Amino acid sequence: MTVRVRYAPSPTGLQHIGGVRTALFNYLFARANGGRFVLRIEDTDRERYSQAALQDIYDTFAWLGVSWDEGPDCGGPYGPYFQSQRLDRYRRAADTLLQEEKAYECFCSAKRLAGLRSEGARDGVVGYDRHCRALNEQQRSSYRAQGITPVVRLKIPDQGAAAFDDMLLNTVKRKCKDLSPDPIILKSDGFPTYHLANVVDDHEMEISHVLRAQEWLSSTPLHILLYEALQYEPPRYCHLPFVTGKDGQKLSKRHGATSVIEFRKQGYLPEALINYIALLGWSYDDSREYFSLAELEKVFSAEKLNKAPAVFDYKKLEWFNGNYIRESSDERVLELIRPYLQAARFIPKDADTAEAGVVRAAIPLVKERLKTLSEAPGLLRFLFEDVTGAYNAEELVPKEMDAAGTKTILLAVRPLIAAQDDYDGEALEAEFRALADRHNTKLGNVMMPLRVAVTGSRSSPPLVGSLRLLGTERALQRVDAAIAKL
């Protein structure tokens, strides 16, 4: 059987970690099994539809490097891939069900339904009371004459059960009486609900496997009933566990960033996100966890999926990100951090400027210190801004020294720097060492005051390299400013 899977997002918000993981697993499943990956836009909710959200779907996956074989942007033999352009098919399916009396029209007002819900909440009874199921043709005409457009509800049998075989959960069986009574499948605006639309489309698009989040598990029996009523063959289902925050609840804003675009803005690399997300509910073996997308496409297997929910660990993502930054070429890191430095107004928008040259030279100094790209401006600030106001005199003074001693050291360091022009790293360091010896102190007690003076912070990129990037003139100014503070 040809594997055909789909990712079916609804363009109502930004692509978030959970959705992207579902998409990734579908994509990997298709790739690993020589199948096709389809993007289908489920834009049946006109209230929440957003053009920006649609664009975000395209942007997110382009950035991640995940592409589909068929979709609204690239076409394919099973189009259209916007559900809003497939309304006739849903209508036809609903009409068939109506004709065969497997569904019925319902004229209940939103108000009546809301009343039902609040009564239900009080009495512990939930769901529609099937009021319109008993309507006769005369009553229906009368409602229609009043200008009420009906919705279509599926008749859930009160006997029997719906069962399916989940790839992860094995046999799942639900009694019909435990299903929500007679759910709406076609709304009064002529649009289908998710239930009808996904069944019709998965069938027509010949989707073989549906990997989706476990939040759908409880409505899958309903979908099975729909497949039976429509006399379609259902696909193979695989309900993926949730991605949660630290508190075990569905990942949401209060846990931190959730949309991919936010991670992107914060300076995460796509390969880090892909690698980390792939490991949320999936594993390869007992030791390997470092994978490129291309490698995942080869080794992904649904048998290794986990059925327990996974907590999203921001720290581990950071660790992956730091690794991928370190593994990147200096040239790439330069390109990656450029926008951040531009946003900080450290370098102009033009690509090749003197400032860009300095940044290029700084990459080796900062690369292994970056967990996210957005940390770059902080590490390099001293190269672009005067930092003499960023610290106070106490920070200049090492623990085992006093202000006077520190001043002496800085005064002694000054001519060493003044004499530099090529900044031979080893030579300068040797001179600092000699100076420390002469003053009967540790190298650190020479370096720390100088570091604070030059970079404005007790932690910085390697000092000698930083001095070289700063240049003699500015370095001396800062040493003088530090001396003045003491």
Added chain:
RNA sequence: GUCUCCUUCGUCUAGUGGUUAGGACACCGGGUUUUCAUCCCGGCAACAGGGGUUCGACUCCCCUAGGAGAUGCCA
């Protein structure tokens, strides 16, 4: 309330009847180092609880507890 799913270190997980229960992140300690970071070494730390089945259970079954999800003219 009802229905359902889930349960191995703090976190992600390996494990499919016999293991000193392995790895990674985090954390702690040590080393390298001019700070920070990288890197290296080491440490802490788990089978939710109770019953079975079995010569033997983390692994199979049942119950309990805890967590989560669904219960929309949203997906």
